[in-house]
Amino acid sequence: MSITAKKSMGSPLPHDSAEMHVSGGATYTDDIREPAGCLQAYILQSPHAHAKIKKIDVSGCCIAGVHAVVTAKDIPGENEVAPVPIYPGDPLFAKDEVMFAGQSVLAVAADTIEIARTAAHKAVVEYEVLPAILDVQTAVKEKSFVGDPYVMRIGDAAAGIEKSAHVLEGAFDIGGQEHFYLEGQVALVTPLENGEMHCYSSTQHPTEVQHLIAKVLGLADHAVTVDMRRMGGGFGGKESQASLFACAAALLARKTGRPVKLRVDRDDDMIMTGKRHDLHCTYKVGFDDNGLIGGIEMTHMVNCGYSADLSNAVADRAMFHADNAYFLGNAKVTSYRCKTNKVSNTAFRGFGGPQGLLLIEYIVDEIARKLGKDPLDVRKANLYDPKGKLGKRCITHYHMTVEDSITHELFAQLEKSGDYAKRVQEVRNFNARSKILKKGIAFTPVKFGISFTLTMLNQAGALVHVYKDGSVQVNHGGTEMGQGLHTKVCQIVADTFGIPLDLVKITATSTGKVPNTSATAASSGADMNGKAAQAAALIIKGRLEKFDAGRNLPWKELVMAAYGERISLSSTGFYKTPKIDWDRPAAKGRPFYYFAYGAAIAEVIIDTLTGESNILRADILHDVGRSINPAVDIGQIEGGFVQGAGWLTSEELWWDDKGVIKTHAPSTYKIPTGRDIPKDFRVALYDGINQEDTIYNSKAVGEPPLMLATAAFLALKDAALSVNPNGHLDAPATPERILKAVTG
């Protein structure tokens, strides 16, 4: 075959839907034209954080335009939408007890959403209010957990601390975060023949939605098809959280025999769906005069909310990142998975990693302050051994060897390009002369483990069709939520065949085309689905090359000729991540195929009268291996940094003393706007390739950059503590918390 097309791998190509995005033509689930007779659904929520349901009387819901009301007792299959079968406890509808304010109690389908809402609120639900656990300290005291406490350890932490010249102890609170995907949760379910169901769902995990609809309706998986073209953002919030809405719509579709759409408005979405886990952390660390850590104990009290959902895996990942880029030697990390009467917290970009990473960075910063050293020097002293020069400092607290650390190199390059030393001095000079405004600066690394920590999930499938005209349709298990996954996979397939990119099209992710997929999560989308799509393309290419037999036919001719000779032009592809091996009971092994690295310098300014702050400059150097698409990768880095900065500054979740969330809309929950990004924003890709055999030797990029924003938080701490060295700053650093850190 003759390969003439220009390679697209490595090119900064625009998103495959960019022109549709800007013209309003890109179709999201709510934009799909509803089938005739489609009903709209509304879910009634619990007003109480914890209560017994004494009675549900739905007789009042029967108003004109209502077609069905469903409660737990109307479920033909199981009343369960938990993502992890070994951790059940997420009912579709609360049956005897409500466990958080916002839990689904019943649902109504009606001709319009207004009628459905009005009708649902006419149901009479009698509750007996029970005491609620609203904080993790109480949960730990009462042993209220969604999973067993878990420990990772290496060496002897207590002895290491004991032997150290200096010891610091403290506590640190880390706030949660709302995903705030711009497109809210939505599903459109159409009943088909013989009880089968077709579902459009805005989900990162079509296979799970398929499986749970089947489970709730008592069907086999093969009777349900889930279709997903694109999400208006996911960030982890549509990994497990989409299921409840899809299942409620499916149940109502079953009951009415009509198509049902369930789209929650912003407030209901923010009240009903889980968020990033908030943590209360404690630590005790011993170190020498250089800040070298001799022993460390860290405890994570993780607020999981009322059910397990994905919390045990999230809490594990927080522990896996308790070291960040540092060799801890003697370490003990303890994690409590606290069950509280709040919404069940879930996956969110980084999946616990950011919280674990933030704690160790906070501790290292405290060590530096105690010793009066530049925190960067303490960071350098504690790094894992660099790639190619492994010595004694390369084993993590979960007994994996870190073979690929490039943090030393990232530090060296960024220190120079970011002019760190000079700017530290300028910040100090500014603070000496400025009475009200103070500046701060911080330099932090990121090391993030790539792979699902549940080994089974590290598999992917793809389906590639070559049509007679030479055009190619690709399907794979990954979902597009804006991250550019489809763009990268198109590039991979086009380059594998050696054909122009415009011959390759990716269509909606469908459980009918690629089965048993993993969620598009853990930054794994391009790594796994890219390899699977490549595998499928290589199979077809192998057949074509054999058929071509050195004739070098142009692509379109070759395809038509091969069809004429009855050569199959379609193939599946499969990939499983190699090398990983994790023994959770022993807390030992290699949970990650490789690590992605990055480093950031942030410079900020605060107002010591009001606590208001602003990020003045950020310098980022990030490792994506060999970039498949630098524009997409830089987009992930910048977007991740800003989202992380929002988490650590203006994004504050607030519940009242009854456990009712009061920040459930953009009027009360403040994600960054255009003016909140660093005024001077310098982002560069590290020039290097992944030493592992990943697709194009690239590295995953979805989650790691979020943690670059740790630098912004510690820069704010630096600014506040320049006024009050004994100040304490918890996250998020709202104006109120900064003012508290400044004034004591």
Add this chain to the structure above:
Amino acid sequence: MGDTIKFMLNDQMRAVSGLSPTTTILQYLRLQERLTGTKEGCAEGDCGACTVIIGELENGKMEYEAINACIVFLPTLDGRRLITVENLGMNAVQKAMVECHGSQCGFCTPGFVMSLTACMHNHGNANDENIQDAISGNLCRCTGYRPILDAARRANTEKERYLKTDVATLEGLRRETMFSYEHAGQKFFSPRTVEELADVTAQYPDATLLGGGTDVGLWVTKKHRTLETVIYTGNVAALREIKQTDAGLEIGGAVSYAHAFESLAAYDPSMGVLLRRFASVQIRNLGTVGGNIANGSPIGDGPPPLIALGAKLVLRSKSCTRQLPLEDFFIAYGKQACEKGGFVEKIIIPPKAKNVLFKVYKISKRFDQDISAVCAAFAIELDDDKVASARIAFGGMAGTPKRAAHTEKALTGKPWNEETVRNVMSALENDYQPMTDMRATAGYRMQVAQNLLIRCFIETTQPETETGVYGYGS
């Protein structure tokens, strides 16, 4: 009664009936017209995914403004032109958004495109500040904004006539007398003159008065209330006037914040800074100075500075017109001195004396489009170096916007120096007992209120001392 709502949708005429008068433009576009490029992100005017452009005839010329379709009622479109993303073709903003990688998930993208298109159309040469303002009400969760800002800068270099003018068609839709619309018992009136307004409010004293709808819209989209009768003030020409008279700056009750911006910023630069933070461009294009007062909110940012400046309110009804100091309008939380059937005719801001130091500050978690934890306004009249009189008003510190009577008294007659300020700070504790909520604790509100008095002192006496982090270094 019962006319149809006549307007232009993109390039086509529409005459609409059979829909509730509180149907939002967004609902109409998505459900009736199936124009789904305009998205719902929040249904409260805070995310910008629903941004559309409204064209209106002003003195024979087309004026285009970006607004939030999610909170604007359809009948307010009568006589206007609605432009949606589907109508843009592929303009320079859209091209630049593609080239600069300004979209990721794409859901917010049409809203950004509309905001930037309006910005480019209205500013021949938009500067960075114009661009930041233009997108201050558009949230993007994916990109981190840098590529969107780059796209805006790139589009700005294109000399392109963005939006067509169609004066003749809109002239043909102009109404000289009140527009009435009714559906299923719900009524909507849009009077043209103050007299018509006074008549119709007298006839329907329980009606909801609608200015920009940035509050009333949410009664429908968020609280799911049914409004029986709505009276829209946005077409009463006399209420949309801004005049400079001997009494001072007179702002009609239906003047939008966008239209008042220039006059208020010229009145005092501190007001300009406040108004930039006050709300997004979309909201400022809708929200009225009068409505921000009349809704009685304790956290509106308009009243504190206006109270400190000694503004007067002219209240009008069919039976009488009366004038009162603005602070007297706010009686208690949810209770205002406005009789049924009454409306805000205008706000009069007296000229500022030369010896008055004026500062207004807004404190919130985010710079743009956030509701104040505290809004503070100080008008300090000096007699040589002594405080001759002080008018201090706060929002967010009580159930209403309220003057700090104890603090004002404690300052009066004292020298305007740091010692005085530090001594009188505690008087604020006698003036206010703020509450704790999702925006701030009571303790922070009080501490920051006191510190803002210090900031006012520093900014009025020590020009060399840098204050304020926003916009620092630019």
